[in-house]
Amino acid sequence: MTENLQKQHGKGTSGPETGLTPLVLADGVRKWFGHLEVLKGISLSVSHGEVLSIVGRSGSGKSTFLRCINNLETYQDGRLYVAENLIGYREVNGKLRALPTRAIVQQRRHIGMVFQQFNLFWHMTVLENVIEGPIRVLNEPRETAVERGRELLIKVGLGDKFDSYPMKLSGGQQQRAAIARALAMQPKLMLFDEPTSALDPETTGEVLAVIADLAQSGMTMVIVTHEMSFAQRVSDRIAFMEEGLVNTIATPDAFFGQSDNKSLQRFLATIH
């Protein structure tokens, strides 16, 4: 598989039509919580280097879909590929068979995730949080991991917080540390699950700046967010999800220009 982490030129050129196999490919992904169908057949793709934002009301299934991508939730029907690997299953005669935990763990390694509640390991210092994955999962020598961990923390503006415990940091600082922790695994894909929803307005900006920087660097990202102006600024495409389905997916200009899309307009009206 071609390792193309360079950003595609211009917005809107990305997508399956570029000729490259998309990094993320969802085809009719469905999921039920008990009797409640929360994903009713999600189909979309994310190219290498593309930034896709997913917006929609709470309960529309956007976070659930994001969590399916790294198997924190399992989908029950359809196909979901990351880097051509079928997530969570292997296909036997057209049927889905669940992968053993070990294989699922392997698939997660190259997918970074940033959570709404940061979820830093609170019993470890910031630097320990960042080097934990590289040392335990990637079996990197400690010195290498520490060196790169420090670099990453400096990059996200936490150069003076290596030895602080998460509880002593502000929400914005914790989230930036969480981003550094995910990046330390050198992921091919980064998932952001409402990364600024738990932050106050003052610290939201500093986290969004870090994510925007990352977008500039050519990282492939899927961002579930409520920050519409941010999504407009950093995304190659924006998807609007409603009731477990992708209502529309388009480049930012086209997305905000859909004056005839009633449900999108209703959603945009409530958020602004």
Next chain:
Amino acid sequence: MSFDWSFFWGRLVDPGEVFLWALVNTIAMAVLAMALGLVIGTLVGFGRLSPFRAVRFVCAFYVWLIRGIPVLVLLVMFFSGLAAAGFYRFADMTLFGVTLTASFQAAVVGLAVHEGAYMGEIVRNGIQAVGKGQIEAAKSIGMTTLQLTYRITLPQAARVIVPPLGNDFNHMLKTTSLASVIGVREIFLVTESLSATTFKTFELLVAVALAYLMLTTVWNFVQMWIESRLRRHETSDHMQRSTRERLFAAFASNPDGASFRR
């Protein structure tokens, strides 16, 4: 009423070799039973949260059964009961040059089985207190179930487990006295046999009570030190209180120690 003060002080200053060896037995029994109990408790605690129903059932049954039986009955059961029924007879054995008597082994096993049931509940609570987000974060960086258990779940659960575990050990130090019934030469048994020959019953009992008090008090300090170590992440460094301050605060009316600082 007569209290032989010179005999009493003599006991305190020089308890004699027999008593000191008995003290070693008491401490060894408590430490070994606690360690074994912790192993059993960890298995039971995880077992009660197992995805497998049969495992959950067996562990819940164990907790229910053992918590419903007095320790004294358990000890006699392990030492005499099993042998009488022909299931298992403890025999003296030598490990690394130390002879462990049959009664000592039975006592350690009995106390551990008892402790394991209580510890299982404590461990289960501790594991349940670990946030779902912490586990998901560990999964998201590609940790295996085993890795996230010993790197994330257990260290975080330890913060919840350690305080009640410390209290259990305090209890254990005193519960070892029951092992006298099956003939373990611990401090209570040697005190009793000595009182039978000297008739200084009250003096000897006060002395042995003080010995237990000393053990639990020393443990109290150790426990505080461990807990303060585990709390490093909570307060900023300049706010961290010394063990001495914390002990002082424990005696003060306000357990928070706030009045002490002001």
